Amino acid sequence: MTEWVVLVLDKADRAPYRAQHLAGIPPQVEAGKLVCAGAIYNEPKAPGEPRTFAGSHLQVVADTKEEALDIVKADIFAKEGVWDVDNAIVYQFGCAVRQPVSK
Template identity: 45%
Template sequence: MDRAGVREDHLKGIPAAFNKGVTNCGAIYKDDARTEFAGSSFNIVANSREEIIEFLKTDPYYKAGIWDVDNALIYPYGCAGRLAKDVSQP
């Protein structure tokens, strides 16, 4: 499945995701030039792996069959600091 067909809907949902526990999110690339896409990254405040999977299943990429959330890499994360970014700016 081609990501481009649902990317706009995926990006529209990001601001609302911050009300559902997301603290940051973005693309992962295979190269420094950011030309080869490798996946997606979310930091999410959640109580369980299942809660994270349920959140991911609400995304257009999952609904379009792009994300395999049952095999998502999910790890506990301790944030030592972060900068704010205006999510309305790409």
Template identity: 40%
Template sequence: MGKRKEFLCILPDRPNSLSIRKKVKGGHYEGIQPLIAQGQLVDGGAIFREHPEEGKEERFEGSVVVYAAENVEEVRDIINRDIYATSGVWDIDKAQIFPYVPAVREPISKP
């Protein structure tokens, strides 16, 4: 096994996929747990049209994820196995994967 590098991935949602996203969200969270435990999923979260507000429906645009892998092919394999990809939430044809080197990695405090 070679040295892992980080990759920043922008994974847009397909149009009108919100109901699928909600339906498979639990499976997505379950599926990423081993990746987190193995250090392959470094960071990630949802992308929104605007910050969610209480009482209003969230307007998802997709996901942003930082994966640690040996190469981009391994990253694509991880993405393609995610339930968000296999169920049609993510528009894999529009996925962007960039080599990434973090400069700062500090959590922000929640209010």
């Protein structure tokens, strides 16, 4: 198995599907297919303004690039056209260090 980093930009509003998207993450983690994921953000247009979603970063475990993309395409954001899957950036990834997020 290989780890893949996937960057996929949004092309539509994610709000209507966000709860369903978040509910789909734990099964992928438990299956060992998703090891890291999260939103990426646009720079605020002006100081103090809220950040907006630009897309998502995912680290997927799969045998091939095609399988990694299939995992991404199974997400509700892909199925509903939120993600621009056709233009996703996908590279093999060799993790040198991984630390849990501290809050």
